[in-house]
Amino acid sequence: MKESKLWVQKLPPKEILYNFLREGAFTPLISQILINKGFQEVSSAYTFLFPQITDFANPFDVPEMSLAVQRIAQALKNKEIIGIYGDSDADGIIGSYVLFDFIREVSGKEPVVIIPDKNLEGYGFHGKYLSFFKEKGVSLVITVDVGISATETVNAAKAFGLDVIITDHHEVLRKPDCIVVSGKFTPSHSPFYHLCGAGVVFTLLRALRSYLYEEGFFSQCPPPQLRKYLELVTLATLADMVPLWGENRLITYFGFRDLREPTHPSLKALFDHLNFRFPISEEDLHFRVIPRINACGRMGRPELFFEFLKAGRTGNLDLYLQGLQELHEERQTLELSLWETLEKNLSEEKDSPIYIGIFENIPKGILGLLANRVKNKIGKPALIISFDNGVGFGSGRAPEEVNLLEALLPCKDLFLELGGHKRAFGFQITRENLPRLKGYLKELNLSFESLDYQYVDGETRISELLFEDNLLAFQALPPYGMSHEPPLLLVKDFEVKEVIILKEKHTKYLLRDGLKELYALYFNQIADEKVKLIVGTPFINNFSQRLEIRVEDAKS
Template identity: 30%
Template sequence: MVPKKTIWEFKQTDSPIEKIMQFAKVPKPIATILANRGIDDKDKLNLFLNPSKEQFHNPFLLKDMDKAVNRILQGIDLNEKICIYGDYDVDGITSTSTLYLFLKKELGANVIYYIPNRLEEGYGINTGALKAIKEMGVDLVITVDTGITAIGECSYGREIGLDMIITDHHECQEGIPEAIAVVNPKRKDCNYPFKMLAGVGVVFKLIHALSIEASNISMDTIWKYLDIVAIGTVADIVPLVDENRIITFNAFKTIPSTWNIGLKSLLAISEYKPENKMTAGFIGFRLAPRLNAGGRIGDAKRGVELFITEDYNHALEIAEELNKENRLRQELEEKIFNEAVKIIEEEHDVENEKILVVASSHWHHGVIGIVSSRITEKYYRPSIILCIEEGIASGSARSVEGFSIFDALSSTKHLMNKFGGHDMAAGMSLDEDKIPLLRQNLNEYALKEMTEDTLIPKLKADMAIGIEEVTLSLVEKIEALEPYGLGNPEPLFVVKGVTHTIKAIGKDSTHLRIDVKEKDKRINGIGFNMANFCDYFEEGSHLEILCALSINEWNGLKSSQMMIKDIRHPEKLVMGLKNNISDYNKTKKTGDNELKDLLIKYGLINVSRGEFELIYKKLNYFYKIDKKSITIFNLINKYEDDEFIKVLIVLDVFIELGIVTLKLDLPYITFDLIKNKKVELENSILYNLIREA
C-alpha cells in the first residue's frame, strides 16, 4: 500500500530566536519551539514554563460574575434548593461535579444536579426538565457547560418561578438568555482577558469568585478541585495555554495522588501507574472515553456520582460499570465504523466525493460522532454519519483543517430541521428523504470552496534538526514544555539521514523500527502501524523523518528516540526528479531530434542491453514477492539525474513493448508485469532511437 500523500510544513515565526535563546537561556531548538508558540518575552515565558496559581486572572473580570456570586450566596443563606444543570459529556460531568462538591462541602448548600439523557432529551436545557426541577422544589438553577443559546427555555424557567444563572463557554448567538446572570467569556460585552476556557474552567472561575466573596474559604481549598477541572479541560480539547495551562500544569502534578476517590477509582480501572507522569494523552485516550461512555451508552449521571461519592467501594463499582460500557461503546463503534466503510467502498465514489454522507437506520446515536471522526481520519475528507429513525436523520459531522463544516451546512440549511456546531464539528437533523440532496449540495459547495490541497493531510514541523543535536538533555528540556494539546502541540522535528536498518516489528509485524545515521551519529525510531514503509525504504536509502522526540528507557539505560509520524525521500531529491521527468516528458512530445539531444545531455546514448535486463530483473523480483508498489529509488543504482532519466527510458521501452503497465505518482510506482509475452528490444522505436543517438 502506497503511503498516504502528505504535505509537510514548517511553522513560521517572526519572533527573534536569538533573543529568546539569550533571555530564556535555552538552546536553539527550544527557543524555536517557544517562538513558534508566540513565547517571545519574559512574561510569556514565565507563564509558559512556570504557570503558577497566582497567575490566574481575577474571576470578577467576567461579565455578570458579581451577580452570579451574590445570588448564589443569597440562596445559600436562605437555604434555597439549588439545582446544577449540566451536560452529558466529560466537560459537563466535571463541571457539574466540581460545582456540586464545592457548594455542598465548602458552603453547605442545599444542592442537587440534573444531567439530561442524551438519547431521550438531547443536548441542552429543555422545558420538560425545568418543569420537573421546579416540581422538586428548586428555587435557583445554575447551568454549567450549557445554556448560552437557551433563550426560550430560560424565559419558560422564569415564567414558572425559577431564577436562572447561566455559565457556559460556547459561542454566543445574536441574543443571550434573560437570566439573573450570564457568565461566559465569549460574550461580546465581556472583557475577560482569556476567552478559551472550557465549561469546567468557567465553573472554576465561579468557585474562585465564591471563595473570595465568602471570605472564610482559603485559596488552598479551591486548588484541590483542579484535579477534576483538568480532566474536563483536556477532554473538551480547548487550547492548553494561559489559564488552561495553569490548570493542567498544576493538576498533572497532583492527579497521581488525587484526594478524590472517584478519580482514584477511574485511574485504577484505566490501568494508570502512579509512578508515571500524567499526560493530556492519558486523559484524552484513557479517562475521557470511560467517562463519556456513560453518556453515550447509559446514564451520564454516573460520571457525576463517581466524582461526588465518598464511598470508595461505590466509586470502584461505578468505575467498573463505566469501564464495561466503554468496552461496549468500543464494540458498537467498531461495528458501525466497519459498516460505514463498507457502504463507502461499495456505494460511494471516494475519489470524487469531497464530503462523505453516510446513513443507516440501525446505528446507535451515542457513538456516531466518534465514527465520523474515524471516517474523516481514514479518508481525510469531511464526513457526516446519520442515524435514521421514524423518517428523521440525525447525525454528527467532522471536518479537516481549512474547511468549515459549519459554513458548509449553513449553505444547505434549507434542507435541515436544525443544525449547529463550529468549523471542525457539527450536529444536525433533517428529513430522511432529503439526504441525497444534502449529499449533492454539500459536494457542490465543496467543489467551489476547497483548494487543491484541502484534502491532503498537513504535518507541521517546528524545525529540521541534525542527529548530533538530539541529546538526552535536549529531549528532557522538550518534555518540560508539556502538557501538550491544542495551542501547544507536541513539538515535531524533521531528521535527515541514511537508513542503517529498517524492519517490521510487533506481534503482527504492523509497526516499524528504523535506525538512521548521519556521519558517525545514529538514532533509532518507532512508527506505530507504519510497517508498510519497509516496502519503500531499504538500507542505504536517503530519507527525511518527521517525528517527535522522546526518551526510551531499557534495562536502566536511557536513549533518545524518534516517535515517527511520517517518512519521505529527501524533498530536494524528489523535486529534482520531478523536474527531470517534466523535461523528459516535454522533450518526448517535441520530436526525435530533441529527445536525442536530451539523451546526449545526460550521457544516455549508450544504455546497454544489460541495463535493461537489470531493471527488468528488479521488477520481476518485486513482482514475485507480490510487491507491486515501489519507488523509483528501488530501481536506481545511484542518486543522480542521469540514473533517473535512464530508468524512465527503460520503463517507457517496456511499456511500448507491452510487457509492463504502470502508474507514476512520484516517487512511487505501481506496476504490473505482462507475463508469457516474448518480445525483442529491437521492436521498440524508443530503444532503436537510443541506439541511433
C-alpha cells in the first residue's frame, strides 16, 4: 500500500461543541463535522444541513437588482426584442438558456441569443456583435457569465442605441457604466457572493418574477415556475466549481435531488443515452454529464448544448445526442495528445514557482483542462497559452492556497485581457510581452510545502456511523464541492471480515463492529488484510442505498 500520512484530528472548541450537543439535536459526530466546516451557530448549521426552499435570500439585496428588473419589465411590457450574450462554458450556456426560456415563456417571443465560439473570439463581451443585435431589432442586451469589465463594449453599445445589463460573477477589474448584477458587489460573507453565472441569472429571475407579479403582469396567466430551473443551475454551479455556501448550497441541495428525476426532456434524454441508473450520483454529473456540456464550448460548438436544451420541448433529440457524444470523444482525444506533449516537459521547469506551457493554434477551450491537469500533477500554479497570429490566449489554474489572479494584477499592463476567478482565470497577451511575464513570475515569492500530515474531522466506529441520525445527516450533506468537502473520518475498532480485490487494482473491505457491517472501498490500492485503522469519507451508495466508506488512507 502507499505510504501513510500522520493523521491529525481537528478538535472543535469545547464550548461550541457543547452548545451544538445541548441545543442542536445533533449527534457528537455530526456536531464535530459541522463545526469543522466553520459553523459556530446551531441555527446556521441546521439550515445548511437541512435547508428549506424558503431559505433563499431576498434577491433585491444584490445591488442594482431593482434597476435590472425594472428595465427588463419595461422591455417585456413594451414588447421590445431582448438580446442575450452568453459565455461558452457550461455555466454560460446553461445560464443563457434559463434566461432565454423564462423570457420566452413570459413574453411569447424568443430573445436573440449569441454564444460566441471562444476558440475564435477569446473570452469576453465583444463589440463586434453589437451590430448584429441592432440589425435584429434588439434594444436591450443582457449578458450571462461575461462582461463584468467590458467598459469599451458597453460604451460602444450606447453609441448603437442599445441598453446593456451585465450579469456576471467574475472578479471585478473595472465596472462598466451600465446596470450590473453580480454577487461580487455584495459583502464576501453574503449568500450571493459566490454565485456562478447561471446562479446570478436564477437570482435575477426570482427578483423579476416577484416584480412582475406585484406589477400585475400575471393577471391573465399564472407566473412561471422557477423550481424547474434548479436542476440546470445545479449543473452549472457544480461545473464552475464555486464554493457551495449560501445560495449555492440551496441551489445544489435541491437541484441535485431534482436531477434524480429530471423534469427537462433534454436532460431525461441525455441521462437515458448515458444509461444512468437512478438515483444518479455526483460522479455521474462530474465525470459524464458536465464534460459533455463543456466539450461544446471547448471544441467550438457552444450553441449545440443550448439548441439541445431548446429542442427538448419540441421533438427528436437523437441528432443532438450524437453530436454531444462525438464532440466529447473528440475533446478526449485532443486533450490526451496535448497532455502527452506537456507531460514530457514538466520536469524542465521543476524549479520554477509557476509552470508555463506554450502551444500554437490549439482550441482555446482545452487550455483550462490542461492547466488544471498540470496543477494537479505538480502541485503548483500553471499557465497554458496558445498563440494565434501573435496573440496568446491563456488559462491559469492554481492550488487552493494561492490567489494567482491577485498575484498577477501588479503586472496587468502586460495583458490585453485578464479576468476570472482567484484560482481559475483567462487572459490574453502578445508574444512580445511573454518574456516580461516570465521574468515577473520568476520573481514571485511563492512557496509550496508537501505536508506529511492529514487532518481528519473526527474519530468514529462503524456502529456510530450507522446510527440512524448520522445516516440521515450523511444523506443530507451531498452534493459536495469546493469549500464543502466530504467529511474525512478516522474509523477504528473494527475487524476485517472479508477482503475482495476488484479488477486487480482496487480493494473492497467488509468491516464489522459487533453486529454492524459496512463496505469500505480503497481505489487503486491492493489491500493489507491486517488493516486496523482507516481514514475515509462516508457516502451513500446510490445502488444499494447503504452507507459505505471511500478509503483515503489505511494503517495496519
